[in-house]
Amino acid sequence: MPNRTESDADQTMDALSEAAECLRTLAHPCRLRIVQLLLSGEHTVGELAAECGAASNVTSEHLRLMQRCGFLTSRRDGRNVYYHIAEPHLKDIMKCVERRFLPRATS
Numbered sequence: 001m002p003n004r005t006e007s008d009a010d011q012t013m014d015a016l017s018e019a020a021e022c023l024r025t026l027a028h029p030c031r032l033r034i035v036q037l038l039l040s041g042e043h044t045v046g047e048l049a050a051e052c053g054a055a056s057n058v059t060s061e062h063l064r065l066m067q068r069c070g071f072l073t074s075r076r077d078g079r080n081v082y083y084h085i086a087e088p089h090l091k092d093i094m095k096c097v098e099r100r101f102l103p104r105a106t107s
Contacts, residue, residue: 022069030054031062032097034083035090038072042084 030052037043037051049059063083066072073086
């Protein structure tokens with residue numbers, strides 16, 4: 001087995017730090033619900049806010065944080081901005097969350 005250099009260990013810790021930061025971003029019930037909704041198709045801020053029972057400005061902040069981690073992207077169509085999933089692994093993460101915490105919803 002080859003020796004790991006400090007550089008390898010540093011790169012691993014850097015990658016895990018980035019992963020932890022992105023997982024912290026997901027660690028909010030409204031953000032998890034937004035991901036659930038967006039996995040079924042794109043939505044506007046207003047649609048997502050209504051589904052989450054949150055104000056549009058609060059929902060916009062959730063979306064901004066998730067965009068910053070690369071989870072989401074958006075497109076503008078006239079006055080509307082539509083959000084959609086950019087990170088394909090979110091589907092697998094949500095499956096794990098739903099199986100563990102929403103077992104009846106995935107049966």
